[in-house]
Amino acid sequence: MRKLYVVGIGPGSKDYLSPAAKKAVESSDVVVGSRRAIDLFEDVEAEKIELGSKNVEVKIELAISKVEEDRSVSVLSTGDPGFSGILKPVLKKVGDRDDIHVEVVPGISSIQLCAARLQIPWDGADLITLHGKGISKKVLKVIDNGKPTIILPNFKIDEVANFLIENGANPDRKVAICERLSYDDEKIVITALKGVLEEEFSYMCIMVVY
């Protein structure tokens, strides 16, 4: 039976792509992923299927149908597939089918690279993902527990800062924004919560509240 690999490609640059990820993709007949994930494998000869944020389920179904045709498939996830990545929707679609053999290849999460850049031992930090859900007031309690909070936003970072300030967080609270980690234009800004509202950031950001 052919495999359905769920492959973490790391934060984006080839420098953080693991040999295991490369091996899985190179052994696949079909590669499914976002444009920036697929672009890492321009030398790999395989059928490439681009996935966007609005068609994830359809493309996973397509990936499963390719495995049913006895082709090996890699579904790519940026960062690690298990942290707000593609693993959850893949497992949901595969369900309890035992004719689809799923193998997960971990990747370096953007959260890990953020912790490394800022020299935060992340076993002593709180990790929060807002992906697939909105921000709620629960976050306010977490940011006040004495540990750094690493937040993966699901919308623009200024909206997160705004929400925190409007709900009572100190606007002078120290934060770090890590944008486009691992790329040539990577940017790390240490500022105050209110400072986040004064700068433009892309969606590809992690925020740390100290």
Ligand SMILES: C[S@@+](CC[C@H](N)C(=O)[O-])C[C@H]1O[C@@H](n2cnc3c(N)ncnc32)[C@H](O)[C@@H]1O
């Ligand atoms: C769908 S989530 C995927 C997270 C991924 N599974 C991981 O482990 O990094 C996408 C979000 O991850 C963050 N992200 C992914 N790559 C990034 C990078 N290179 N630099 C900063 N943030 C990144 C951004 O917040 C982006 O909106």
